[in-house]
Amino acid sequence: MRATAAARRRFDARLQDPARRAPRVFRHLIDRIHRLLPGFLRRRVPVTFIGYALINGSGFVIDISFLTLFYEQLHWFYPLAVTVGYAIAGVYSLLLNRWLNFQSHGSLVSQGSRYAVGLVSQYVIFILGLSSLLHLVGVNAELARLISACCEGIYLYALMRLWVFRGTPEPAGEAA
16 A cells, blocks of 8 residues: 555656656647637648747747857857857757657657758758848848748758657647
């Protein structure tokens, strides 16, 4: 009887552990946001895309904040400031998407390696390639960057869903 009670207390303590509670709370939040979408969008937009948008949107703020700190305040060489800010935001995105959004338990090293390949390809294809091409053909620089950011967001989500966290099932919706 005492062993059962002790096991139950350990189990309850594990459920209260923030490392286990945070993914459930995050999943509940993105499920609620997903249910607010109109029906035709809800059927086409995965729940994990909502989580990805929240995490990577905040990652963009982190990227820009570090760029401002490194370039404007610490006077680093601009390409170095951009690269370091981008790398910090990339690590943040990988870790939070892995823990909260996709709730993946695969090898962090192999997932991180695949994610790094994705970030580099995204940088070359969209940040350097597409935005430069659009600007070259006469599109306003800010609009070109916005268009490329939308494309890179969809690209990176697809890469995460299909390659980085492959085999991680899309969560079932919450019971209403």
